[in-house]
Amino acid sequence: MREHSNTGCDIAFRNAVIIDGTGAQRFSGDVAVKGDRIAAVGDLGGMVAAREVDCAGKVLAPGFIDVHTHDDNALLMRDAMAPKITQGVTTVVTGNCGISLAPITMKGPPVPPLDLLGGASEFRFSSFDAYIRALETDGTPVNAAPMVGHTTLRAAVMKNLDRPASDSEIAAMQELIRECVEAGAVGMSTGLFYPPAREAPAQEVSALLEALGGTGAVYTTHMRDEGDHVCDSLKESFDTAAGAGAPLIVSHHKCTGRDNFGRSRETLAMFDHACAHQPVSLDVYPYAASSTVLLDDYMRKAERIMITWSEPHPEISGRYLDDIAAEWGCEQAEAFQRLKPGGAIYFIMDEEDVRRILSYPHSMIGSDGLPHDRHPHPRLWGAFARVLGHYARDVGLFSLETALHKMTGLSAEKFGLKDRGVIRVGAFADLTLFDPASVIDRGTFEAPAQPAAGIEMVMVNGAVALDGGRITGARPGRALRRAA
Ligand SMILES: [Zn+2]
CATH class of the missing domain: 3.30.1490.130 (D-aminoacylase. Domain 3)
Structure with a gap:
């Protein structure tokens, strides 16, 4: 560790357009970083810094939080997080859609969709704590807030997944959930849409959510149906979460199939109604x-x-x-x-629904990128830059302040990530510096693996992860264990 004088700092960002992630209006100023925290915000005058960064014309924002990822294993690999760092992401929430890398070990090939996370040899953590410790041993390129997946739990305790869990299997899964929460899991997810979890009735999910024990750990769900029966599935999700007292986050909200185009008017009205009674929010990716x-x-x-x-x-x-x-x-x-x-x-979606859901006040941005696909959906490399450059700047769907709030402050608040997602003195120095005039996604469906344009510098816990658009290779990321 270096020594710090009381008046000096490690890095001073000068003359930036600061958008602090709370949704508040931008202001001009400086930001000083010392160690892993933001040490000062405002006019820093003559403060001595080991490094000065001239930010004229650039936006300095909290590092982006990707609340919907399947990066469980990518975090442990050498170069697999490039799609996220290059678009300004500093924290990823893992274990979405019912699938998490832990706690399970496997002999045979993983049943889809568990195979989205890797092959049998990647599922090597018999406990959630062992997984989190693996994240911490090597460090990760960005921070990780891990969730445990219901489908993973089913695969861990059940032989056949094409039926509801028995009472003893539910008890075994509850025990595992308690261990996961103890180890620091930030929530539990389901993927009731997928065959290995489809036969799980709402009662099975309710029983498991009870094992979260009102800790504030969240419940996220890839719902049973996002098409013809989307409203029934929303109701099921609201009821299940409310019964267990768990904050609900509906995953990658959408209305699929031509017959359901336009129905986000109905579903968002249901969210409005539910919000009056219970903590409810949603994530969305910016593609049809x-x-x-x-x-x-x-x-x-x-x-x-x-x-x-x-x-x-x-x-x-x-x-x-x-x-x-x-x-x-x-x-x-x-x-x-x-x-x-x-x-x-x-x-499979309607662009108008995508825009309506993106604009909804309680929606957060999540990429849902699939890091191991040979030819991935462009959202993996572009979701955040697309919201900033395409939807906020070019389409004018909302202000840059709102766009950033949906990927920083709101996300940290909903997932309980303390001192993240905001620029203020004492918060962790997760920061992204970008050019608001040129930021844009460059990946297309035909050529998806393209780094975003306009992202200039990314800092994770006070260490530089991207500098002048180049990845530094640093692994300053931490496992964000939920505080007990
Ligand atoms: Zn999903």
């Missing part, structure tokens, strides 16, 4: 196309499908299903089956 494993339900409803990976046909990544079927001389449905196991991008 979803992405996950190959699922028949989505295949039937999507307008068009691009294959992102296929185990039997790796050469097909990045191609459209209709082209593949034409080339193979078969129906799309048959080609789809032949490509399994694999993943796809599904063009």
Whole structure:
């Protein structure tokens, strides 16, 4: 550790446009960082700094919090977090959609969608504490706020996942949840839409949420249905969370399938109503196309499908299903089956719904990026830059202050991340410096792996993770254990 004088600091950001993440109006000023914290905000005058950063014309904001990720294993790898650092993300929430890397060990291949996180050898943590300690041993490129997934728990205690859990299996899962919360899990997620969790009735989820024990740990859910029965699923989610007293976060809220285009008017009205009675919020990614494993339900409803990976046909990544079927001389449905196991991008939403949900006051930005896909959905590399550059600046959907609040202050508040997501004295020095005139996502569906433009510097816990647009390779990230 270096010594600090009382008057000096490690880094001084000078003459920045400061947007503090609370939703408040921007102001001009300086920010000083000392150690891992923000030491001063305002006019720092002659304060001596080991490094000066001239921020004229640039926005200095809290580092972005990606509340919806599947980065459980990517955090442990050497270079897999580049898509996030390059767009200004300094914290990721893991374990979404019912799937977390821990606590489970596996012999055979993981059942989809657990395979989105890796192969059998990656599922190597028999306890949540062991996973968190692994994050801490090497350090991570960004901070991690880990959740435990319901599907992971089911796979850990049940032989067959195509039925409700028995009383003894529920008791075993409750025991595991208590260990996860003890170890610092920030919440529990479900993926009731997916086959390995679909047969779990609401009562099973309620019983598990009770094991969260009113700690404030959140419940996030990839709901049972985001299409024809989206309203029923919302009601189920509200009721389940309220019964257990857990704050609810509905994952990647959307209305899928042409018949449901426009129904976000109905669903957001339901959120308004629920908000009056219980803590409820949602996350959303800024695209009208979803992405996950190959699922028949989505295949039937999507307008068009691009294959992102296929185990039997790796050469097909990045191609459209209709082209593949034409080339193979078969129906799309048959080609789809032949490509399994694999993943796809599904063009399945209405742009107006996406905009309405993005604009909703209680919505946070989450990428839902899939870091191990051969040809990933562009949200992996671009979700945050797209909200800032496309939706806030170019479309004018909301102010930059609002856009940033949805990816910093609001997110930290909803997930209970203390002293994160805001610029103020004493908060952790997670900071992102960007050019508001040029920030934009560059990845496309055809060429998704493109770093965002306009992100100049990223700091995690006072250490520089991105400098002049270049990744430094530092691993200053911490596991953000939920305080007991
Ligand atoms: Zn999901």
